[in-house]
Amino acid sequence: xxxxxxxxxxxxxxxxxxxxxxxxxxxxxxxxHQVIVEIETDKAxxxxxxxxxxxxxxxxxxxxxxxDVGSTLITIELGSVAAAAEDPKAADVGVSSKAEPPAQEDxxxxxxxxxxxxxxxEFLATPxxxxxxxxxxxxxxxxxxxxxxxxITEKDVRGAAEGRGETAVADDKYGLVERVxxxxxxxxxxxxxxxxxxxxxVVTGMDEADMTRLWDLRKRExxxxxxxxxxxxxxxxxxKAAQHALRDHPHLNASVDEDRVEIIVKKYYNIGIAVxxxxxxxxxxxxxxxxxxxxxxxxxxxxxxxxARERKIKLEELKGSSFTITNYGxxxxxxxxxxINHPDVAILGTxxxxxxxxxxxxxxxxxxxxxxxFTFDHxxxxxREAASFMSKFIRYVxxxxxxxxxxx
Numbered sequence: 001x002x003x004x005x006x007x008x009x010x011x012x013x014x015x016x017x018x019x020x021x022x023x024x025x026x027x028x029x030x031x032x033h034q035v036i037v038e039i040e041t042d043k044a045x046x047x048x049x050x051x052x053x054x055x056x057x058x059x060x061x062x063x064x065x066x067x068d069v070g071s072t073l074i075t076i077e078l079g080s081v082a083a084a085a086e087d088p089k090a091a092d093v094g095v096s097s098k099a100e101p102p103a104q105e106d107x108x109x110x111x112x113x114x115x116x117x118x119x120x121x122e123f124l125a126t127p128x129x130x131x132x133x134x135x136x137x138x139x140x141x142x143x144x145x146x147x148x149x150x151x152i153t154e155k156d157v158r159g160a161a162e163g164r165g166e167t168a169v170a171d172d173k174y175g176l177v178e179r180v181x182x183x184x185x186x187x188x189x190x191x192x193x194x195x196x197x198x199x200x201x202v203v204t205g206m207d208e209a210d211m212t213r214l215w216d217l218r219k220r221e222x223x224x225x226x227x228x229x230x231x232x233x234x235x236x237x238x239x240k241a242a243q244h245a246l247r248d249h250p251h252l253n254a255s256v257d258e259d260r261v262e263i264i265v266k267k268y269y270n271i272g273i274a275v276x277x278x279x280x281x282x283x284x285x286x287x288x289x290x291x292x293x294x295x296x297x298x299x300x301x302x303x304x305x306x307x308a309r310e311r312k313i314k315l316e317e318l319k320g321s322s323f324t325i326t327n328y329g330x331x332x333x334x335x336x337x338x339x340i341n342h343p344d345v346a347i348l349g350t351x352x353x354x355x356x357x358x359x360x361x362x363x364x365x366x367x368x369x370x371x372x373x374f375t376f377d378h379x380x381x382x383x384r385e386a387a388s389f390m391s392k393f394i395r396y397v398x399x400x401x402x403x404x405x406x407x408x
Contacts, residue, residue, distance in 0.1 A: 001079070003052050004060075004072045010039070010046050010315075017041045018066045018127050018183055024074075028056045036074060039067075040127055040183075044315055054078040064131050066183065125152040126279060128183055133157045147278060185280035196342040199258065201378040204337040205386055208369050209394040210358055215368040217400050225295055234350075235273065236297035238325055240403045241396035242348055243269045243289045246323060249389040251381050253322045255343040263345075263380055272321030272341055273301055275308040276331075282308045283341050285321045294403075329353065334371045345380045348393070349373035370397060 010017060017039035024036045035047040036056075054076040061067050125133070125140055129152055133140050140152055143160045147153040182190055196202075214237055225232035246253040246269060254265045269290045272283040284304035286297060307313035324341040329352035338349040351371030358367035372394070376386045396402055 001077070002057060003054065003076045003078050005050060005052065005074050005076060007039070007067055007069050007071050007073050008048070009069055010041055010048075014041045014069065014315075016066055016068045017046070019061050019063050020045060020127055021063060022059060024056050024059075026056050026059055030054060030056060030076065041315075044313065044318070045311055046315075048073070050074070050076065052076055052078055064127055064134075125157075128180070129154055129157055131181070151278070153278070185277070185282065189280050192342055193339050196340045199342070200340055200345070202340060202375055203378045203383065203386070204373055204375040205383070205390060206335055206374070207372045207390050207394060209372060209397040210360075210367045211353065211370045211397050212368045214397055214400045215353070225298060228295065228299075230295055230298045231302050232295070232298050233301070234353075235301050235325070235327060236294045237397070237400060237403070238327075238348070238350060239271050239273075239286065239289050239297055239301075240294060241393050241400075242271065242323060242325060244396050244403065244406065245389050245392035248392060249381070249385055251385070252346045252376060252389055254345050254380060255322075256345060256377070256380065266322035268322060270320050270322045272324035272344070273304070274324065274326035274341075275305050277309045277311075279311065282313070282318065283321065283324060284308050284313060284317055285319060287320065324348070325350070329371070336373050338373055338375050340375055340377060345377040346386075346389075347375050349375070 007017065020038040020040050022037050024030055024034075030036060030050050030053065032051060032053045033049045036050045037048050039046050039048055056074060057077050058075040060072045060074060067073065124145065124147075130140065132138075132154060133143070133152075136157065138157050138160045140157075143152050143156050145152045146156055211234075214234065218232060218234060218237070222232050250265050251263060253269065254263050256262070257264055268288060270285050270287045271289050272285045275282045275284050284301075284307070286292075286300050286304065289297065292300070304313065304317060307317065321341060321344055324344050324347040326338050326347060327350045328336050328338075329350050332352055334351040334354075336349050336351070338347045340347050349372070351373070353368050353370050355366050356369045357364050358369065359365075360367065372390065374386060374390050374393075
């Protein structure tokens, strides 16, 4: 009896995935719960196990192919493992009479993010890089990797191709072009940004904050944090300042139910942090910001950032935000018009801190100035409330001692 295994629901909002690597081939015997394929979803690599025991009759999808949830992945002839175990000839092909049952951890983590794409003995490369290598005829096994964790990058592949003296193919009359499919994280980013701009009435306001006191505070406490293995950045302070300001502006800590035309005001403070990764922008979510200390937040931001960049982050750690902060100042940006992380209704952007002349008590003095951009959904709040939120946020940034005096 043949069983067609279809791509299951891998998580909230995930409609498709890209086949990264088949763990089995046609003719193989598989056990229930055995991982058979690695699939790249919007923001993670997941291992998909088979729910049945049997013999692989057909792989219905190729590596690099994008498949929808519900599409048939593999066809399995049921009961083949048990039958093979009873067959004396099975010993000749190395099939044991009794397969070792899968560990409980494997079952529970069947659809969780894996640590990396291939094993240590294989090359590390994203599906896009693999496709490019195939197009250019480059053997990835012979490419020197320069990316983090030994990952082969697009530049590595192109360098290998150029080293052979190969050139790209001219696609139009103006010169050489390259067509790159939008896949994986980049496809998710494109879809989410379109949804955010299409379904919201966005407005962006900008302001500045004198964060000299906060600058000095972080400088004093940085070594203390380092002794505890924590890299103390400004982000935990920004998170706390935003959380305190959101208490007085709850409609900005919310989402919109489009079908019922309702504002869903969140009673929790889960702040999404935009993380730049080699595969694109990810928003990791720090839960219950109001219940954590500055150092605890710093530790979690640090850990989530590492996970995101190494593609080890779990889907659950990318969901559930009620508000988002993006720090484009890290890359030298000053002001921006950040796009709301759907389904949130607001996002705060912080720019590059600059030493500037500033008037304090009638005197012009050098101060550390933080540029701020704040995008909100005008359907949910008016400009007055948005401006009031920004003023509150600035108050906490300029006088960080209030973060420790006032209750969460």
